[in-house]
Amino acid sequence: MSQYSGSESSAIEERSGPKTERGRRTLRRLLDAAAEEFGARGYHETAISSITQRAGVGLGTFYVYFKSKEEVFRALVADMGARTRHALAESTREAPNRLEAERLGIQAYLDFVRSHKALYRVVMEAQFVAPEAYREYYRTFSAAYRQQLAQAASRGEISEGQDDEVRVWALMGASTFLGLRYGVWDDGADTASVAEAASDLMINGLAPRAKNGDAS
Amino acid sequence: MSQYSGSESSAIEERSGPKTERGRRTLRRLLDAAAEEFGARGYHETAISSITQRAGVGLGTFYVYFKSKEEVFRALVADMGARTRHALAESTREAPNRLEAERLGIQAYLDFVRSHKALYRVVMEAQFVAPEAYREYYRTFSAAYRQQLAQAASRGEISEGQDDEVRVWALMGASTFLGLRYGVWDDGADTASVAEAASDLMINGLAPRAKNGDAS
Amino acid sequence: MSQYSGSESSAIEERSGPKTERGRRTLRRLLDAAAEEFGARGYHETAISSITQRAGVGLGTFYVYFKSKEEVFRALVADMGARTRHALAESTREAPNRLEAERLGIQAYLDFVRSHKALYRVVMEAQFVAPEAYREYYRTFSAAYRQQLAQAASRGEISEGQDDEVRVWALMGASTFLGLRYGVWDDGADTASVAEAASDLMINGLAPRAKNGDAS
Amino acid sequence: MSQYSGSESSAIEERSGPKTERGRRTLRRLLDAAAEEFGARGYHETAISSITQRAGVGLGTFYVYFKSKEEVFRALVADMGARTRHALAESTREAPNRLEAERLGIQAYLDFVRSHKALYRVVMEAQFVAPEAYREYYRTFSAAYRQQLAQAASRGEISEGQDDEVRVWALMGASTFLGLRYGVWDDGADTASVAEAASDLMINGLAPRAKNGDAS
DNA sequence: AATGAATGAGCATTCATTCAT
DNA sequence: AATGAATGAATGCTCATTCAT
Numbered sequence: 001m002s003q004y005s006g007s008e009s010s011a012i013e014e015r016s017g018p019k020t021e022r023g024r025r026t027l028r029r030l031l032d033a034a035a036e037e038f039g040a041r042g043y044h045e046t047a048i049s050s051i052t053q054r055a056g057v058g059l060g061t062f063y064v065y066f067k068s069k070e071e072v073f074r075a076l077v078a079d080m081g082a083r084t085r086h087a088l089a090e091s092t093r094e095a096p097n098r099l100e101a102e103r104l105g106i107q108a109y110l111d112f113v114r115s116h117k118a119l120y121r122v123v124m125e126a127q128f129v130a131p132e133a134y135r136e137y138y139r140t141f142s143a144a145y146r147q148q149l150a151q152a153a154s155r156g157e158i159s160e161g162q163d164d165e166v167r168v169w170a171l172m173g174a175s176t177f178l179g180l181r182y183g184v185w186d187d188g189a190d191t192a193s194v195a196e197a198a199s200d201l202m203i204n205g206l207a208p209r210a211k212n213g214d215a216s
Numbered sequence: 217m218s219q220y221s222g223s224e225s226s227a228i229e230e231r232s233g234p235k236t237e238r239g240r241r242t243l244r245r246l247l248d249a250a251a252e253e254f255g256a257r258g259y260h261e262t263a264i265s266s267i268t269q270r271a272g273v274g275l276g277t278f279y280v281y282f283k284s285k286e287e288v289f290r291a292l293v294a295d296m297g298a299r300t301r302h303a304l305a306e307s308t309r310e311a312p313n314r315l316e317a318e319r320l321g322i323q324a325y326l327d328f329v330r331s332h333k334a335l336y337r338v339v340m341e342a343q344f345v346a347p348e349a350y351r352e353y354y355r356t357f358s359a360a361y362r363q364q365l366a367q368a369a370s371r372g373e374i375s376e377g378q379d380d381e382v383r384v385w386a387l388m389g390a391s392t393f394l395g396l397r398y399g400v401w402d403d404g405a406d407t408a409s410v411a412e413a414a415s416d417l418m419i420n421g422l423a424p425r426a427k428n429g430d431a432s
Numbered sequence: 433m434s435q436y437s438g439s440e441s442s443a444i445e446e447r448s449g450p451k452t453e454r455g456r457r458t459l460r461r462l463l464d465a466a467a468e469e470f471g472a473r474g475y476h477e478t479a480i481s482s483i484t485q486r487a488g489v490g491l492g493t494f495y496v497y498f499k500s501k502e503e504v505f506r507a508l509v510a511d512m513g514a515r516t517r518h519a520l521a522e523s524t525r526e527a528p529n530r531l532e533a534e535r536l537g538i539q540a541y542l543d544f545v546r547s548h549k550a551l552y553r554v555v556m557e558a559q560f561v562a563p564e565a566y567r568e569y570y571r572t573f574s575a576a577y578r579q580q581l582a583q584a585a586s587r588g589e590i591s592e593g594q595d596d597e598v599r600v601w602a603l604m605g606a607s608t609f610l611g612l613r614y615g616v617w618d619d620g621a622d623t624a625s626v627a628e629a630a631s632d633l634m635i636n637g638l639a640p641r642a643k644n645g646d647a648s
Numbered sequence: 649m650s651q652y653s654g655s656e657s658s659a660i661e662e663r664s665g666p667k668t669e670r671g672r673r674t675l676r677r678l679l680d681a682a683a684e685e686f687g688a689r690g691y692h693e694t695a696i697s698s699i700t701q702r703a704g705v706g707l708g709t710f711y712v713y714f715k716s717k718e719e720v721f722r723a724l725v726a727d728m729g730a731r732t733r734h735a736l737a738e739s740t741r742e743a744p745n746r747l748e749a750e751r752l753g754i755q756a757y758l759d760f761v762r763s764h765k766a767l768y769r770v771v772m773e774a775q776f777v778a779p780e781a782y783r784e785y786y787r788t789f790s791a792a793y794r795q796q797l798a799q800a801a802s803r804g805e806i807s808e809g810q811d812d813e814v815r816v817w818a819l820m821g822a823s824t825f826l827g828l829r830y831g832v833w834d835d836g837a838d839t840a841s842v843a844e845a846a847s848d849l850m851i852n853g854l855a856p857r858a859k860n861g862d863a864s
Numbered sequence: 865a866a867t868g869a870a871t872g873a874g875c876a877t878t879c880a881t882t883c884a885t
Numbered sequence: 886a887a888t889g890a891a892t893g894a895a896t897g898c899t900c901a902t903t904c905a906t
Contacts, residue, residue, distance in 0.1 A: 044260050058867040158422040162413035169397045170390035177389025197378035205421035206374040274892040490888040590854040594845035601829045602822035609821025629810035637853035638806040706871040
């Protein structure tokens with residue numbers, strides 16, 4: 001996974017946001033509180049009142065900023081998408097080639113997940129709470145990813161492959177699961193080693209390696 | 217993904233199941249109805265009454281067979297695990313080697329998901345509804361998968377790899393995402409082609425292929 | 433409290449009881465189980481199934497012996513009444529006079545309650561579960577008690593009093609509360625001392641005692 | 649029974665009660681409705697919806713003021729305790745001595761019960777619904793009562809007695825039963841006569857009275 | 865902008881009772 | 886006589902959302 005694209009700028013303070021400074025701060029507090037609550041307890045176990053309490057505002061205030069419970073959730077998913085893409089773009093900016101970018105991207109992703117567990121969970125749960133937001137998340141992601149692969153292939157950095165959409169989904173799936181396994185569940189593992197082992201698989205595959213004197 | 221292991225026999229008629237034939241049928245009806253409802257509407261949107269109605273039994277009957285809503289859900293997840301492992305084991309039984317088994321396994325998985333969308337969704341949602349069941353699902357799966365890889369490596373069919381746990385999770389993630397993308401969302405695609413493209417990536421990786429006259 | 437009257441013989445195996453020995457044993461088991469469950473958990477917290485389980489019979493069997501949950505309960509209340517009256521009658525049989533009978537009766541009652549906490553609770557709860565049975569319990573009791581007082585008064589053993597119904601209810605209330613306080617709650621206290629102190633009050637009242645040389 | 653003590657002020661508007669006047673009124677309505685419903689039908693036969701309907705508020709409103717069905721019940725028991733103690737304190741305020749206070753207290757209690765049948769029932773049922781509240785009710789009551797007796801004894805108004813705890817429980821039991829018999833069941837009787845007869849027993853006991861020329 | 869009292873639809877769960885075997 | 890599967894009425898409680906202030 002790597003390079004981003006798509007809408008940026010936190011994806012949140014869209015539509016005619018709050019006018020006052022106070023309003024902006026309240027919004028941010030609500031968003032942060034929502035991310036923590038949803039991340040910790042999940043969508044259905046989270047009550048709006050727990051969000052407003054954590055944010056330190058009145059219950060009614062929530063509805064000044066969001067139309068519904070689902071809306072904050074969607075905003076969070078979009079935000080997570082933008083942030084993830086941003087983090088990955090940063091991490092691979094200096095990569096000399098795509099293969100190296102893959103390795104860097106995987107590690108960056110693991111680190112990112114590990115430090116944003118709540119958001120990771122929010123995205124995963126979006127599959128059930130806001131399916132459209134979930135699809136949009138991966139649509140944007142895969143589009144950018146495909147572009148990266150296509151360019152790399154044209155530069156000869158990676159093989160042509162039979163179907164980039166398939167490759168992209170396989171790669172996203174691999175990273176996502178590793179994110180769950182090593183970013184969320186087992187956050188003690190060394191992400192560099194994991195990324196190393198994972199990129200080795202993604203780059204070289206399962207097939208037995210040609211030995212040194214193999215290609216005489 | 218392939219070969220299974222772990223508890224067998226549908227994982228359901230556990231603890232002192234129904235004694236009578238009638239009881240067994242009622243249980244099966246309830247389980248099937250639950251799978252369909254949970255699969256179609258999701259855990260939280262599904263009411264017990266909708267399950268019993270679909271099953272054609274009284275509301276109270278549900279509680280004769282299950283302690284709670286969560287319990288059926290968990291039973292379903294376990295059932296899904298056993299069934300998936302069984303389907304994969306069957307599909308790869310005849311594979312001449314692991315690389316071929318991977319290709320067969322992927323396709324079988326896609327086909328299985330496509331014909332069991334409801335159960336696929338149940339498993340995914342388990343992450344939020346019954347986290348322990350979800351982890352158990354992958355724990356069992358990955359253990360069997362690791363064993364397959366280890367044996368294949370010892371036979372020289374695949375490379376040794378740096379960390380089988382990492383490889384297994386990357387492979388499970390890839391298949392799972394492809395299952396979502398091509399099994400659930402886009403169920404018109406040709407699974408054989410997808411499996412072909414996917415296994416090509418998993419087997420050979422992204423790295424450029426050595427051309428014939430490449431090694432001068 | 434003392435001497436009994438009213439229907440005897442356990443009050444239970446009335447109406448055409450079970451014909452077989454097996455049936456009689458099942459009935460007794462159900463009754464005992466019901467007394468223990470109702471006594472321990474209370475009427476509403478007790479499920480018929482818990483009674484049948486404790487009795488070691490099938491759920492349906494309960495309805496072979498009782499028409500409803502309330503019916504066992506009523507049977508138990510009646511049984512308790514008979515037993516209590518019996519115990520008190522026994523305890524006061526040898527009393528030389530009514531004042532002494534009061535003391536003996538109180539102590540016997542405390543001891544009885546202490547060794548039949550479950551039944552004590554059943555009777556108290558009858559006030560809300562089976563009001564008619566509760567009233568009947570005290571109607572029978574007070575009638576016998578009044579008769580005792582009347583006879584004692586005619587013998588000059590106690591004062592005439594203004595209204596025996598009032599005296600009887602006051603005395604029953606006193607004993608009942610002492611039964612709760614010292615029989616159920618504080619079952620470590622010495623019942624003899626309590627009975628001594630209580631009968632002193634009931635016999636001599638609160639008024640200051642005439643000193644020796646008081647009556648010049 | 650007489651003189652009170654313990655927490656005062658209706659015991660209800662405790663923990664951060666409603667802020668607005670409207671809120672306070674809603675709370676009071678709910679409390680009154682609950683007392684009537686519980687008193688008329690009993691705890692288990694009373695549905696929250698019947699309380700809110702009687703109070704003229706929405707169902708959910710109940711849970712704005714109370715955490716659970718049991719909580720209102722407990723609040724009612726506490727309230728009843730405070731009110732009863734208040735009524736008795738008032739009635740005996742002018743009593744010239746303890747013996748007279750007893751008589752006044754009994755009558756006041758009977759009158760109070762008669763005009764608060766619902767609350768009387770609530771307290772009695774608390775024994776099974778909220779045992780702790782029930783014990784607390786009598787703990788507070790008996791403590792105050794004991795103090796009254798001790799002071800009276802030191803003033804020579806009543807005998808010393810062997811055990812004031814026993815005396816107090818006997819007296820409370822007597823009054824309580826008379827309250828049931830003449831306050832709840834038979835509300836046509838003349839409470840003054842009953843109180844007179846009862847206090848005669850409590851003050852002078854059952855023992856034969858010394859006649860004038862008795863001590864020849 | 866902020867608030868919190870009020871609302872009621874919605875749902876999981878319990879359990880006494882029936883009845884076919 | 887004994888059983889236990891089946892039933893559905895009944896109800897406590899939650900919580901997103903509204904709206905008057």
